[in-house]
Amino acid sequence: MADDAIRCDACPVLCYIKPGRIGSCDRYGNADGQLVRLDPHVVLERAVSRGETVVPFLEKSREWSGALVSGEETFVTAIGAGTTYPDYKPAPFIISSEVAGVDMVTVVTEGIFSYCGVKLKIDTDRHLGAECSIVRSQGEAVGHVTTNEYGSQMLSLGGVRHLTGGTRHEGTATCDALLNLCNRKAVELKIDDGATVVVQADKAPIVDGVQEERMRVGCGSATIGMFAKQWFGKVDDVVVVDDHITGVLSEHQAGKLLGVPETGIKLKGRRSTPGRYFRVAEPGTSWGGTNIDDPLSILAPFDREVARPGMRLLMVSTTGEHFAYFELDDDLHPKERQLPEVLRESVARIRENCEPALCTVLFMGGAGGSLRAGVTENPVKLTHSVRDALTRVTCGGAPVYVWPGGGITIMADVSRMPEDAFGYVPTPALVAPIEFTLKLSDYATLGGYMDHVRPLGSIQRDADTRRRLGARPDNPWPLAEKIK
Amino acid sequence: MSTRAQIRMLPDGCRLHMHDGPIDLIVEAFGEAREINAAYNAASSRFVQVLDELCAELIFLRSPARQNGPLPTGPIARRMAEAVKPYAAHIFITPMASVAGAVAEEILAAMTSNARLSKAYVNDGGDIALHLANEETFVVGMVEGPDRASLFGTTTIRYGDLIRGIATSGWRGRSFSLGIADAVTVLAETAAMADAAATVIANAVDMPEHHGIGRVRACELAPDSDLGERMVTQSVPELSQREIGIALERGLDVAKRLEASGLIRAAALNLQGEMRILGSERCAPSENISRLLWSPAHA
Numbered sequence: 001m002a003d004d005a006i007r008c009d010a011c012p013v014l015c016y017i018k019p020g021r022i023g024s025c026d027r028y029g030n031a032d033g034q035l036v037r038l039d040p041h042v043v044l045e046r047a048v049s050r051g052e053t054v055v056p057f058l059e060k061s062r063e064w065s066g067a068l069v070s071g072e073e074t075f076v077t078a079i080g081a082g083t084t085y086p087d088y089k090p091a092p093f094i095i096s097s098e099v100a101g102v103d104m105v106t107v108v109t110e111g112i113f114s115y116c117g118v119k120l121k122i123d124t125d126r127h128l129g130a131e132c133s134i135v136r137s138q139g140e141a142v143g144h145v146t147t148n149e150y151g152s153q154m155l156s157l158g159g160v161r162h163l164t165g166g167t168r169h170e171g172t173a174t175c176d177a178l179l180n181l182c183n184r185k186a187v188e189l190k191i192d193d194g195a196t197v198v199v200q201a202d203k204a205p206i207v208d209g210v211q212e213e214r215m216r217v218g219c220g221s222a223t224i225g226m227f228a229k230q231w232f233g234k235v236d237d238v239v240v241v242d243d244h245i246t247g248v249l250s251e252h253q254a255g256k257l258l259g260v261p262e263t264g265i266k267l268k269g270r271r272s273t274p275g276r277y278f279r280v281a282e283p284g285t286s287w288g289g290t291n292i293d294d295p296l297s298i299l300a301p302f303d304r305e306v307a308r309p310g311m312r313l314l315m316v317s318t319t320g321e322h323f324a325y326f327e328l329d330d331d332l333h334p335k336e337r338q339l340p341e342v343l344r345e346s347v348a349r350i351r352e353n354c355e356p357a358l359c360t361v362l363f364m365g366g367a368g369g370s371l372r373a374g375v376t377e378n379p380v381k382l383t384h385s386v387r388d389a390l391t392r393v394t395c396g397g398a399p400v401y402v403w404p405g406g407g408i409t410i411m412a413d414v415s416r417m418p419e420d421a422f423g424y425v426p427t428p429a430l431v432a433p434i435e436f437t438l439k440l441s442d443y444a445t446l447g448g449y450m451d452h453v454r455p456l457g458s459i460q461r462d463a464d465t466r467r468r469l470g471a472r473p474d475n476p477w478p479l480a481e482k483i484k
Numbered sequence: 485m486s487t488r489a490q491i492r493m494l495p496d497g498c499r500l501h502m503h504d505g506p507i508d509l510i511v512e513a514f515g516e517a518r519e520i521n522a523a524y525n526a527a528s529s530r531f532v533q534v535l536d537e538l539c540a541e542l543i544f545l546r547s548p549a550r551q552n553g554p555l556p557t558g559p560i561a562r563r564m565a566e567a568v569k570p571y572a573a574h575i576f577i578t579p580m581a582s583v584a585g586a587v588a589e590e591i592l593a594a595m596t597s598n599a600r601l602s603k604a605y606v607n608d609g610g611d612i613a614l615h616l617a618n619e620e621t622f623v624v625g626m627v628e629g630p631d632r633a634s635l636f637g638t639t640t641i642r643y644g645d646l647i648r649g650i651a652t653s654g655w656r657g658r659s660f661s662l663g664i665a666d667a668v669t670v671l672a673e674t675a676a677m678a679d680a681a682a683t684v685i686a687n688a689v690d691m692p693e694h695h696g697i698g699r700v701r702a703c704e705l706a707p708d709s710d711l712g713e714r715m716v717t718q719s720v721p722e723l724s725q726r727e728i729g730i731a732l733e734r735g736l737d738v739a740k741r742l743e744a745s746g747l748i749r750a751a752a753l754n755l756q757g758e759m760r761i762l763g764s765e766r767c768a769p770s771e772n773i774s775r776l777l778w779s780p781a782h783a
Contacts, residue, residue: 012539016706018704
């Protein structure tokens, strides 16, 4: 049609909707020629589907749960709600709703977090950099390498020192990296004297241009333990190459118990306990997170008293990604041969048992500061209320972990939050959604802005400014369970 | 029959919520459990037919009402045509002016003809049809506008009052208004009558000489609006006390005429914090918060 209006066929009224307008139901609109259900301020619908930014109507219209009438169905998030800046204003939305007969109030605001950062867990065995190494984005220091966990390298990015304690560039680069990571976008990070890694929430890391496929099944020693039985009788010895703990079947307790005879194999590196070796090579991005490309480089000559020609040796990495099969020649030198079919299966089994490698991004921030003043005139009472579990804290409707001790320091998995939930201010600081949910009576007790409490129903009026998302089924419903 | 319709009990276990396209009803019946159950079943069975039935005659229902024109075929459409007929000779009005009230009435009728209820209501986005058995009463609260949940008054409706319909209209509401009233609430014999009258009175609360009022052709906002080229209110600037008074009196004049001809029983007109009440003996200061008001979200 000439005027760009579209016909909505979500119901038989068949509204003819102009661009930027909504239909007679207040629920479907014409956004740039697309029929959508929308909009910016996010209201979570407790629906069956996982939330998408905008729900195209044909896909989900039949699941649409109708009007928003109860707190048991609708939760108003802080995403797009606006902020309380300069802090003493009441939070932009203080919503009351009835949940199972109890009046609940949710105070929602977009908090400006100067004290915040992300904790990254990168599933990889590859060596990304030494502990404490600086992590850079756009050439600026934005964080550091912290501990190596089981199958994962942890990075800590952001924090007030990078955001505000360094140069202007450092702060901006840090804020930029945090914002993108929190909004589940890809960010390239360069580690001093280490790897360049592309990180994106819920996606596999890309280390020095190579996408990580899978997480290790376990350390080298654990891999021996898990697969010893499957190797027994099919091969004389197995070495699982691992930068942390390399395992050797014939010496390992698992091999001993099965009765695997000695093979005279000798490994470089430091023997920890029988069949478990530390530091067989230097850390790297090759076999089992070491720097070796030739697995034989970690072996010393075989013990001529024990070894005999024809012995079969499998060398494999902790993900099954690298493997090689050898047989000893008459001089007891390992010669590479094609991997026999019977062993191919066990290598495949290691691979199968590896979970897909992912990056996970936890947002961490301190809400114990002035944003509390948007909730109550007596800020410390909010802290106590959170501490006493009378108040539930959520980020964009996603559950958070509240650190014990003082303040309101929270961690939330950005993958469980709606898309693009974060913003920034040029301070620089991150803007993150935060909601406090508590009983109306408790809210009154802690000095809440009772005259600003609005019923949930009032929010629904301006439907064209709200974005309605299906709540994720794996998140606890923020209003669902009784709060103590 | 519609497969779009969604029908479920609200979490309180008492009220029934029914939704289909632009129709959104909150229903509550009072009486013996068995009877309530029968009433809700009847309401549900009828509800799933409503939207398709209306849409089948949508062109007719969006056309100006004529005093002696043909009648539509559907029972709800007939209620609509009946409710707007008294206005047809005098002003522009289409049967759509009473659609919400007529739907509420129809569902209520389905319930009361299939169950013995002490009382019941069907709330169609603020347009409410009531059923009262002997001796029963409803306490109804009134709000100034859809964005303000505080009550400015309550009124008690008794069996003996010839009031079974309540409706509210205003430019802030879900439907377009030609006037500037924030909310006009009307009590009338039936919900469809109340709905039509609230629309008419809200249209009359106006100040055409004020150029600051934002008005847009209805068809520019919604090409298929029954209001066509008519200018509908999109914004109202802050008015002086004198202007508020003039606009409210214009609405009140119309309300008085409607009351005199038996089309309404009472009305409350709101504009920027000022109020005029017709049949003021009905309204008491706010005391009880009626459930009626808390259930719907829309005007």
